[in-house]
Amino acid sequence: xxxxxxxxxxxxxxxxxxxxxxxxxxxxxxxxxxxxxxxxxxxxxxxxxxxxxxxxxxxxxxxxxxxxxxxxxxxxxxxxxxxxxxxxxxxxxxxxxxxxxxxxxxxxxxxxxxxxxxxxxxxxxxxxxxxxxxxxxxxxxxxxxxxxxxxxxxxxxxxxxxxxxxxxxxxxxxxxxxxxxxxxxxxxxxxxxxxxxxxxxx
Numbered sequence: 656x657x658x659x660x661x662x663x664x665x666x667x668x669x670x671x672x673x674x675x676x677x678x679x680x681x682x683x684x685x686x687x688x689x690x691x692x693x694x695x696x697x698x699x700x701x702x703x704x705x706x707x708x709x710x711x712x713x714x715x716x717x718x719x720x721x722x723x724x725x726x727x728x729x730x731x732x733x734x735x736x737x738x739x740x741x742x743x744x745x746x747x748x749x750x751x752x753x754x755x756x757x758x759x760x761x762x763x764x765x766x767x768x769x770x771x772x773x774x775x776x777x778x779x780x781x782x783x784x785x786x787x788x789x790x791x792x793x794x795x796x797x798x799x800x801x802x803x804x805x806x807x808x809x810x811x812x813x814x815x816x817x818x819x820x821x822x823x824x825x826x827x828x829x830x831x832x833x834x835x836x837x838x839x840x841x842x843x844x845x846x847x848x849x850x851x852x853x854x855x856x857x
Contacts, residue, residue, distance in 0.1 A: 707731055715740055719830055719847040744847050759853040761788045765801035776804035778816075779855035787850045792828055796844060799826050800837065800854065813854045817841075 707730040715726040715737055721744050729747075733739035759781035768775040780797040782788050800816075802824060809815035821840050823833035830847060831840045837854070845852040 707735060711735060711737070719744055721847045722849055725849065745843055747846070759783050759851050761785045762855065763788045763794065763797045765797040767798070767801035767805040769805055774805050774808055776801050776808070778804050778813075781853040781855050782845075782848070783850040787848050787852075790848060792830065792844070793848060793852075795826065796828050796831070799824070799828065802826065803837065813856050817854060 729740035
């Protein structure tokens with residue numbers, strides 16, 4: 656646009672030389688005009704900054720169980736830093752899980768019995784879709800919660816169990832901090848799996 660304006664002004668004020676049957680303006684060397692398109696430059700910068708290696712996306716997915724799209728978004732936002740990307744998923748996911756209103760309709764049951772047979776527990780862990788209930792991390796956590804219930808034997812049912820600390824027992828999913836309570840742990844795991852998780856009364 657700047658080039659067109661300058662060229663038009665130049666031609667309007669240039670002396671005209673008369674040739675045989677032709678009127679023409681003498682050629683002049685113009686300084687180069689460097690044009691910038693902010694939107695285009697921004698798009699290029701954005702594309703280059705969010706180009707995340709597939710191996711890094713897979714590494715984050717294996718660690719958190721989150722979708723490939725979410726992992727790529729988290730790594731792009733945190734400039735490829737795995738640890739910060741994990742925290743990004745937790746913070747964004749927990750906020751959305753707390754506000755999510757739709758019910759968790761799919762369920763998985765798990766049973767655990769103490770080694771001496773003195774106590775047992777049956778728990779129901781629900782998610783929004785069967786896609787998540789088939790997830791290895793979800794199933795592992797479901798078994799772990801059943802083990803937790805058999806250990807604590809909560810007389811108050813699910814509400815009481817939600818207040819118990821996860822602990823560092825065998826089979827604890829590596830995504831869950833052992834010092835976290837079961838209630839916040841469900842929010843955290845739901846954030847990386849992308850769905851709301853609910854502990855039901857089996």
